[in-house]
Amino acid sequence: xxxxxxxxxxxxxxxxxxxxxxxxxxxxxxxxxxxxxxxxxxxxxxxxxxxxxxxxxxxxxxxxxxxxxxxxxxxxxxxxxxxxxxxxxxxxxxxxxxxxxxxxxxxxxxxxxxxxxxxxxxxxxxxxxxxxxxxxxxxxxxxxxxxxxxxxxxxxxxxxxxxxxxxxxxxxxxxxxxxxxxxxxxxx
Numbered sequence: 278x279x280x281x282x283x284x285x286x287x288x289x290x291x292x293x294x295x296x297x298x299x300x301x302x303x304x305x306x307x308x309x310x311x312x313x314x315x316x317x318x319x320x321x322x323x324x325x326x327x328x329x330x331x332x333x334x335x336x337x338x339x340x341x342x343x344x345x346x347x348x349x350x351x352x353x354x355x356x357x358x359x360x361x362x363x364x365x366x367x368x369x370x371x372x373x374x375x376x377x378x379x380x381x382x383x384x385x386x387x388x389x390x391x392x393x394x395x396x397x398x399x400x401x402x403x404x405x406x407x408x409x410x411x412x413x414x415x416x417x418x419x420x421x422x423x424x425x426x427x428x429x430x431x432x433x434x435x436x437x438x439x440x441x442x443x444x445x446x447x448x449x450x451x452x453x454x455x456x457x458x459x460x461x462x463x464x465x
Contacts, residue, residue, distance in 0.1 A: 282392065282394055282396075283307075283360075286391070287301070288388050289373070292383065296449055298410070298448075299407060300320040322452045323409060328376070328377050331374075334365075376416075379415060405451045410448075
């Protein structure tokens, strides 16, 4: 098996969120973690406005603080590939933490390996379920409160939440993902 021609199907689920928010993708095993971060941002519809980390075993990968204010520092995601995590930890499940305030925990399950594949056309979005919550809604615990407020016109925060969040927010409808501008291929 050559790493440069190996891809993996991953199923990524937003933990503790109902209705389910899930994306199934095929990515090259040699994808750098900073690029995997951008791929997940595009697939979920996040705005890439917060810090992130990947967690597997005892390891943490992210963008180190240039001022060194946070200790211990994560391993640099710009210098680490998905294959490194798999090789170093043996992990079949990886956590992608986005937005340290809201703490969106994405569970990444490595489902199927494809040998002798070309990286052309990858990453590829195979399947999507559920709309990604709005940024800064308060994480998995704040999201149900947001949904309650926008659904109930008599809720004290209905008007504020309706104006704050996306117009016509339906948690069951996957928002449009533009494959060209977001940098991710979408299977038809």
